[in-house]
Amino acid sequence: MTEIIGVDIGTTSTKVVLYDQAGTMIASANHGYPLYQTTPGMAEESPTAIYEAVIAGLTEVTAKATQPVAGISFSAAMHSLILLDDHFTPLTRMLTWADNRAAAAAAQLRARPDAHDLYLRTGTPIHPMTPLSKLVWLATTQPKLQAQARWFVDIKAYILQRLCGQLVTDYSIANATGLFNLHQLTWDQQALALAHVRADQLPQLVDTTTQLTGLTPALADQLKLSPETPLIVGASDGCLANLGVNAIDPGVAAVTIGTSGAVRVVTDQPQLDPEGRLFCYYLAPKRWVIGGPVNNGGNVLHWVQETLFAAEKSTTGHDNYDLITRLAAKVPAGSHGLLMHPYLNGERAPLWDANARGAYFGLTARHTRAEMARAALEGICFNLAHVAKMVQALTGPFTNLQASGGFTRSETWLQILADTFDTTVTIPASFESSSLGAAILGFDSLGVISDLSAAQTMVQPDQQRQPNATNVAVYRDLYPIYEQLATAYQPIYQQLAKFN
Secondary structure (H helix, E strand, O other): OOEEEEEEEOOOEEEEEEEEOOOOEEEEEEEEOOOEOOOOOOOEEOHHHHHHHHHHHHHHHHOOOOOOOOOEEEEEOOOOEEEEOOOOOEOOOEEOOOOOOOHHHHHHHHOOOOHHHHHHHHOOOOOOOOHHHHHHHHHHHOHHHHHHOOEEEOHHHHHHHHHHOOOEEEHHHHHOOOOEEOOOOEEOHHHHHHHOOOHHHOOEEEOOOOEEOOOOHHHHHHHOOOOOOOEEEEEEHHHHHHHHOOOOOOOEEEEEEOOOEEEEEEEOOOOOOOOOOOEEEEEEOOEEEEEEEEOOOHHHHHHHHHHHOHHHHHHHOOOOHHHHHHHHHOOOOOHHHOEEEOOEOEEOOOOOEOOOOOEEEOOOOOOOHHHHHHHHHHHHHHHHHHHHHHHHHHHOOOOEEEEEOHHHHOHHHHHHHHHHHOOOEEEEOOOOHHHHHHHHHHHHHHOOOOOHHHHHHHOOEEEEEOOOHHHHHHHHHHHHHHHHHHHHHHHHHHHHHOOO
């Protein structure tokens, strides 16, 4: 069978996976890198460290190939920004999607009378996560640095340039920058003017199935690959996650909960939210991904551990997520009337408010940390249900949820999701949905499969979770209170943010 490598350049690590054309994982590697958060709002990473993680992963995986590798296909996290000089040397670390220092710049953009027109052209909600907002912020706060830069690129463009000397960005990654006109598949001139950059300072735009060649001889030798091995440019991790869990048909939604989370569906043409709350991103010809990302997923469970279960972690010396979810499982649905808004890291969808703050509501002396843990898991799912409500209003009802991300390892959390959405949840056998999606897109580019619908045979379901009618009834009554509180408290967040 033909073998291909899917490379998923993520926020905390890079996963490199070797697949055959049946979608079977042959070998994998995972290399992490630090996130720098030394000042308020900062969330940066080293481009060099990420490149080294990619090379380390490729070196491990290619050594386990059973035949010549047919190609390497790439996935990457969205919204990254790196400034390069004219020799492609980084002038900055990579600003990740989580970097919030452009909050004021984003607020200025949202206040513009043409802000909604900008969203309608780009499909990207205005938020500090976007390179557009980051560039406006840099132009204001570090104009000399911005003037010094020759190139403004994303992490995948940087990696590909180092691998084969070509500077390109795919339509999918570009679509998430806030600088891309999704109707014309070109850089948007007004957005560029707002960002104080020119089109010739950005990578060349290419389709997601574009193939590059030209691995340097030294790299080809190190990786035991032919210098002519095709590098398939690929797409963004969110879009490829839908492909990697076989959520590309009408009514089938992908729900991901990792560090953050998202709800996404695929349509055959762009669809834009009248209120500008959802993204619309390119995946492939006649494949567009509609949805909303949330800032708060597994990082909230991490906060629960560090705040409420610190003693157990100190005793054992390792994470106690299993203990936390076991305790949460003993608490009935609704956590005895305790609700949590999980906005611990600001929020993207559904609020698009970098100043959003988390909160427990209904806390009484009766409640213990077990209820607080379950309320956190329920709050994360309620928040995703809030996003899903917006998506379904635009694209139609969901008939099935395809779940991916680290949360799928928790039976308790999966059941809460199924009960919150009142929908069957399918868990694919492969946890690495973005790298598998990259591999499927690569197989399509190479002509190994006829089209992306081959995902139906390449993505194998592992298990399903059915909603529990009793729990569904509880959540049906509780969710409107959750949403009402979110609406009522949003005007107060900015006032609280002044006390940081």
